[in-house]
Amino acid sequence: MFQFHLSIGLILFVSHLLLMLAIDVKPQKEHYKPVYSVYHNMSSIALTLGKLVKENSDIIRHVQHEKYISKQRRQQFVLHITNFASHSEQYRSKVNFLLSFGEHAREFLPVESLVHFLRMLVMDWRTSKPAIDLNQVSIFVIALANPDGRQYVEQTENFCWRGTLSGVDLNRNFDWEFGGKGSSGDPQDEEFRGPKPFSEEETFVYRDLTEKFHFDGFISFHSGTKQIYIPFADTRSRQRGRVPANLDEMTRLAKELSAATVFKHEYGQAASLNDYTADGTIFDYMAGRRKIPFTYAIELWGPDKHMGPSCFDLFNPPNDKLQEVVSDMYPLYVKFFQYITHWKAKLRTTMKREGSIHSYLPREDAGLQYYTHWTVPSLSPGLLLLCLLVTVTVVIGLQGKYFLCRRIYNRRRVISLKSLSSTLSLNLFHT
Numbered sequence: 128m129f130q131f132h133l134s135i136g137l138i139l140f141v142s143h144l145l146l147m148l149a150i151d152v153k154p155q156k157e158h159y160k161p162v163y164s165v166y167h168n169m170s171s172i173a174l175t176l177g178k179l180v181k182e183n184s185d186i187i188r189h190v191q192h193e194k195y196i197s198k199q200r201r202q203q204f205v206l207h208i209t210n211f212a213s214h215s216e217q218y219r220s221k222v223n224f225l226l227s228f229g230e231h232a233r234e235f236l237p238v239e240s241l242v243h244f245l246r247m248l249v250m251d252w253r254t255s256k257p258a259i260d261l262n263q264v265s266i267f268v269i270a271l272a273n274p275d276g277r278q279y280v281e282q283t284e285n286f287c288w289r290g291t292l293s294g295v296d297l298n299r300n301f302d303w304e305f306g307g308k309g310s311s312g313d314p315q316d317e318e319f320r321g322p323k324p325f326s327e328e329e330t331f332v333y334r335d336l337t338e339k340f341h342f343d344g345f346i347s348f349h350s351g352t353k354q355i356y357i358p359f360a361d362t363r364s365r366q367r368g369r370v371p372a373n374l375d376e377m378t379r380l381a382k383e384l385s386a387a388t389v390f391k392h393e394y395g396q397a398a399s400l401n402d403y404t405a406d407g408t409i410f411d412y413m414a415g416r417r418k419i420p421f422t423y424a425i426e427l428w429g430p431d432k433h434m435g436p437s438c439f440d441l442f443n444p445p446n447d448k449l450q451e452v453v454s455d456m457y458p459l460y461v462k463f464f465q466y467i468t469h470w471k472a473k474l475r476t477t478m479k480r481e482g483s484i485h486s487y488l489p490r491e492d493a494g495l496q497y498y499t500h501w502t503v504p505s506l507s508p509g510l511l512l513l514c515l516l517v518t519v520t521v522v523i524g525l526q527g528k529y530f531l532c533r534r535i536y537n538r539r540r541v542i543s544l545k546s547l548s549s550t551l552s553l554n555l556f557h558t
């Protein structure tokens with residue numbers, strides 16, 4: 128009986144694939160694609176991060192939380208980095224950071240940059256005079272914010288896909304000026320904000336961590352151009368000239384971040400760097416709602432020139448340039464941690480004098496749990512089969528309408544128009 132179901136399932140699955148191939152428009156012509164011995168893919172991301180955690184559990188741990196996962200229950204790989212030997216006594220005095228990678232499915236580069244940063248950080252910490260002092264800093268990393276979207280890109284080779292699997296742009300789904308003109312209510316649009324703030328499961332980890340801790344610095348990492356954005360990016364702020372409280376300090380650090388690497392990122396307030404505004408973004412939320420004093424969205428890398436409607440090369444360097452690009456980025460991380468650690472030490476001295484230090488201390492250490500041994504997340508064969516059958520049933524049920532495929536088809540057209548427009552102006556707001 129089981130085998131019978133299995134073979135029926137397989138036949139239907141294969142025919143489903145053929146159906147999609149038949150309906151799918153011709154794939155976007157890419158100048159180059161990722162080679163998975165160079166770029167990571169979903170499985171090697173899990174393996175690489177798992178290895179880093181396993182071999183360096185004194186300083187890197189994988190935070191265990193049932194809700195730090197995507198809609199399709201894939202890990203977002205939330206890591207906690209600090210010197211755990213000194214952590215239980217000293218966490219109250221540590222400087223807290225939150226970094227976010229992999230929000231947009233087609234932007235592979237930020238995740239590569241993270242992996243390189245982690246490797247360098249580990250080496251740095253084992254030297255006698257580390258540049259990043261893990262006795263003083265505590266870093267949370269959301270390594271792959273949008274794993275379903277990423278999986279979709281790898282599976283379909285649609286390197287233009289930006290959103291979650293439901294087509295929502297995570298970076299428009301947050302509760303800061305949600306619904307404004309700098310986002311779209313159209314599910315076909317790549318800047319679709321979703322039905323309401325935090326409608327996407329993937330946003331949970333951002334809210335949860337910022338409820339548990341007071342962070343001093345936050346970065347939302349992207350690629351597509353070379354720019355450092357200071358909040359706010361939303362339409363209303365642009366109209367009214369609203370700026371975050373810590374604007375001057377933030378601008379000073381942005382300047383240093385720009386000078387720290389060969390990329391010499393352009394920097395400034397999002398609204399003044401771009402013709403576009405963006406509403407409901409993660410970094411605006413972190414600045415405006417969570418009041419994190421240093422908050423940026425950084426577009427790490429973009430091509431010097433871009434021709435035609437291809438996508439992968441718009442966001443990611445060629446395979447043979449990847450290592451060089453990510454190595455060149457490392458000083459940006461070092462500068463970020465050093466500057467804010469220094470800033471906070473100065474602030475503490477001032478505040479101690481004025482007796483008002485409490486609002487800057489972290490909240491309770493929140494009884495975090497860590498995975499004690501690393502397991503690569505996987506679906507059990509039974510569950511896989513069930514998913515397969517459900518998918519197939521739905522597809523068969525909708526036959527004649529081809530609901531799913533039609534939607535993807537339309538979306539791709541929207542995207543190619545946008546990509547085309549970016550050949551005219553590289554200032555397209557990708558964050």
Ligand SMILES: *[C@@H]1O[C@H](CO)[C@@H](O)[C@H](O)[C@H]1NC(C)=O
Pocket residue numbers: 163164167168169170171
């Ligand atoms: C992922 O990359 C590895 C190499 O790191 C490769 O062996 C594996 O086949 C790739 N998996 C997929 C599904 O492409």
Ligand SMILES: [Zn+2]
Pocket residue numbers: 230231234348349350557558
């Ligand atoms: Zn992006």
